[in-house]
Amino acid sequence: MLVDELDSTALFAVETSAPGVVVTPQPGIDQTHKQFRVTLDDAPAQRLAVASAEGVAALVDDVLIASAADALGAARAVMESAIEYAKVRKQFGQPIGAFQAVQHLCVDMYETVELARSGVMHALWAADAADSYERRLAALRAKAFAGRLSTVGDIAIQVFGGLATPGSMTPTSTSSGS
Incomplete structure (x- = not known):
């Protein structure tokens, strides 16, 4: 996921099975493109990169x-x-x-x-x-x-x-x- 920081944007990886992560399927018309709502509550994340x-x-x-x-x-x-x-x-x-x-x-x-x-x-x-x-x-x-x-x-x-x-x-x- 991309997260805004003070002067840049960082890319983080979040394990969907980690505590504090709730993944809820969302209805959609196109069954080839699944949609989900992801809610994070104090979930652990790994910073992968910083982007300008x-x-x-x-x-x-x-x-x-x-x-x-x-x-x-x-x-x-x-x-x-x-x-x-x-x-x-x-x-x-x-x-x-x-x-x-x-x-x-x-x-x-x-x-x-x-x-x-x-x-x-x-x-x-x-x-x-x-x-x-x-x-x-x-x-x-x-x-x-x-x-x-x-x-x-x-x-x-x-x-x-x-x-x-x-x-x-x-x-x-x-x-x-x-």
């Missing part, structure tokens, strides 16, 4: 970039699954992907994913090569693009046509009959 304000800012930027990349990967997987489904699901004797309305939905997903990908790629470059100001702007841009990625899920639901509830089945494993 610039170091902490760089760490925050890295977390923003990693979160944006994670969202990008999830959105891309949803998009690819929806596009594959549009190729195999038939209606009126042809794949639903042959219909212009479905094609527009797929293009909208693709555009959103590619804009976010560009933002993440630039942020990754800036994390290594740019000054702290440009790095911060690139990380915030990547976060902003990632915020739009939820629309990919909304659009995919339209392509799938309400096929199933989230997590109950993979759309590409269903029959392709009409």
Whole structure:
């Protein structure tokens, strides 16, 4: 955990089974990312390092970039699954992907994913090569693009046509009959 000290920020390790540590699971929508509330009451901690304000800012930027990349990967997987489904699901004797309305939905997903990908790629470059100001702007841009990625899920639901509830089945494993 990061703790503010007088003129710096220190990184401490706290054993979750130590006395004075209470870890409480928190409800969340995404079951792949568990959330917890951690309460410390006179818990023992080991100081690992001290970071400058610039170091902490760089760490925050890295977390923003990693979160944006994670969202990008999830959105891309949803998009690819929806596009594959549009190729195999038939209606009126042809794949639903042959219909212009479905094609527009797929293009909208693709555009959103590619804009976010560009933002993440630039942020990754800036994390290594740019000054702290440009790095911060690139990380915030990547976060902003990632915020739009939820629309990919909304659009995919339209392509799938309400096929199933989230997590109950993979759309590409269903029959392709009409």
